[in-house]
Amino acid sequence: MGYGIGLSGLMSASEAIDVTSNNISNAQTIGYKSGEYVFSDQFFRAQDPQSQDRAGMGAYRMSIRRTAAYGTVVGSQNPLDMAITGPGMFQLAKTVDGTVPTENPTKFQYTRNGQFAVDSQNRIVNQNGMFLVGYPADSAGKVLSTAKSTLTLDPTPMAQQATKNSNINLNIDNRVDPNPGNIFNAQVPATYSQATSQTVYDDKGAAHTLTMFYKKVNPANLTITARTPGTIADSIFDFSPTQSLGATPAGEQFNKIATTSVAQVGAPNATTQTVSETTLTLMSGTRNTVGSTYNLKLKDGTNLSITQSTAGAGGPPAVAAQYTVSVDRYQVYATLDGNAVASDATQTGLTNVTIGGVTSPEQTSLGTIAFIAGKNLDSLSRDSFGKPQFATQFKIDASGGKGSTFGKTNNGGIVQFTLDSTDMTGYTSAAQTYGNNQDGSATSQLVSYNIDSSGNLVAQYDNGKSKIKGQVLLAYFNNIEGLIPNGNNTFEASSASGDPLLSFPGDGTLGQIRAKALEQSNVDLTGELVKLMVLQRQYSAVSQATKVMASTLIDEAINIGR
Known part of the structure; x- marks a missing residue:
């Protein structure tokens, strides 16, 4: 013994x-x-x-x-190398059918070794040729966490995308004099106040230069109405940016203060805007008397000088107090590669305007935008989060075919999109651009791939855009000591380890991904x-x-x- x-x-x-x-x-x-x-x-x-x-x-x-202690994370020069900053593990498949892992889930391999490369079909594999398993992404770059796939470095170029939405927001220097006595001419700077440009793309992926022109026209008086009828105005006022001016002012194409407002989201027939939490202070005259002037302080601190036009009365009948305030107005024009464009390519491209009793043709305007105290009328009505409840939008249509005249493009490509300018301003200061971007692009070649901290496989293209092509998944075991070591830096699940819990990096305690890094031995x-x-x-x-x-x-x- x-x-x-x-x-x-x-x-x-x-x-x-x-x-x-x-x-x-x-x-x-x-x-x-x-x-x-x-x-x-x-x-x-x-x-x-x-x-x-x-x-x-x-x-x-x-x-x-x-x-299970973590090893030291060190840098690597390989862009596909990864380290996990938590207890998660990479999932590997021995065999695949295309991009779908064919291993029985209980036979998947798991590893902390993040040394990866690509095989002859651009699939990400480890040094033993096993495939890295992740979640695929759809054509829009949305990760589909309901399926599993091998991650692949897809070399396909990004297809062209026609511009559908554009954003141009800038400050128009309001110190310029109105030009209602001049016919707009894109070739004559004296006929407009300011211009800016943007590159947009047609349905063929060809680039075109959109030029926007802003011509200051006659100011007008905007009527605002106290919400509660009576002799004392409350802190809520309503107004319509599209209220009529009656007859069309001389040298203009529209008889409304502004023509670009779109109805509030959720209320398609609503055109009345509201400003609340305001403070009305009498400046001269007698309160609630026609002709008296007031200071109306908006919630954001903007001060408006307004004049009472209607006295409020408790009734019957009840009458709401009304006030007027002067607004600055600009007509907006556009050209595409020098060709005149408007909101409808079937128009003639010219509108008759009367100046000094003489009627002359002028390029069709996209509409009129108005500013009060330098702020766009459509941006005054905001929700509790400060988001404008109305929008200033223009429709641009160049679908008239190939040519160099109105509504056409030089290559026959179709350009149709919506231009948003809600955040435009008209302060008496130098011109300044706040935003100038659009969602179109030409065909773009793949430049590189990288992996972010959430494990997203991101493709970078030569147009500066990126797209998610998939996402690394991580596995977690309740009993990591129960894993069966297989050699080659891999483990296999067992009844002692339990089934793997699969999710994406950053979820819970799985840990995030550090790209171009590796976890050393502990x-x-x-x-x-x-x-x-x-x-x-x-x-x-x-x-x-x-x-x-x-x-x-x-x-x-x-x-x-x-």
Whole structure:
């Protein structure tokens, strides 16, 4: 029995040395998790199993557990290398059908080693040729987390996209004099106040230069109405930016203060705008008397000088107080590569206007935009989050075919889009551009791929745009020590580890992705060397005990024969 005890000690110490030596050998293995040999004592149980005086039977291996401590994250030059900043693991598939993993889910491989490359079909693989599993993305770049796919570096160019929505917002210097006495001419700067340009794209992906012109015309008085009828105005006022001016002013194309307002979202027939939380202060005259002037302070601090036009009365009948305020107005024109365009390509492109009793043709205007105290009328009505409840929009249509006249393009490409200018201003200061962008693009070649902290595989194109092509998924196990090591830096799930919990980087405690980085082995080399020396001493000591036991057996055997 003593000989068996010594033999169990030798075997246990030998295995522990193997585990420690393996740790030392993998000190430079990326993502390696060091093993720890767990010793256990054993007792002879053939006699009374309840006895406290049983003799020991030696040692044996209870388990070899893996420490889950993280290794140091270091930089890498490979853009596909990844490190995980949490307990998640990469999921790998041995075989795929196209881009769909064909392995049984219980046979997927899992690893912390983030050294990846691509195969001959641009699929992301590890150094053993196993495929990195992730979530695919649709053509719009939306990740589909209901399916799994191998991640691929798709080299396909980004297809052209016609401009559908545009944004041009700038400050128009309001110090210029109105030009209602001049016919607009894109070639004569004196006939307009300011201009700006933008590149837009047709349905063929060809670029066109959109030029916007702003011509200051006659100012007008806007009527605002107190919400509550009575002799004292409350803090809520209503107005319509599109209220009629009666007859069309000389040199203009429209008889409305503004023509660009679109109805409030959720209320398609609403055209009345509202300003609330205002403060009305009498400046001169008598309160609630026609001709008296007031200061109307808006919620954002804007001050308006208004004049009372209608006295309020409690009634019957009740009458709401009304006031007028002067607004600045600009007619808006557009050209595409120098060709006149408007909101309808079927128009003639010219509208008759009367100046000094003489009627002359003028390029059709897109509409009129109005400013009060330098602010766009359509931007005054805002919700509790400060978002405008109305919008200033222009429709631009160049679908008239190929040519160099109104509504046509030089290549016959179709250009139809909506231009938003809600955040325009008309302050008495230098011109300034706030926003100038659109959603169209020409055919763009792939430039590079990168992976962000959420594991998104992002394609970069030479037009400056990017698109998500997929997302790395991460697996988490409740019992990481229950994973079966397969070698080649991979593990396999088992009944002890439980099924993997799959999600995307950054979800819960899975951790995020660090691109161009790798997680080093978590082996403490100094500690392992010390442990190795201790185990060597243990092995030597057990060897001596076993030697004594063997000598005793030999002596006893010799004595029996005498």
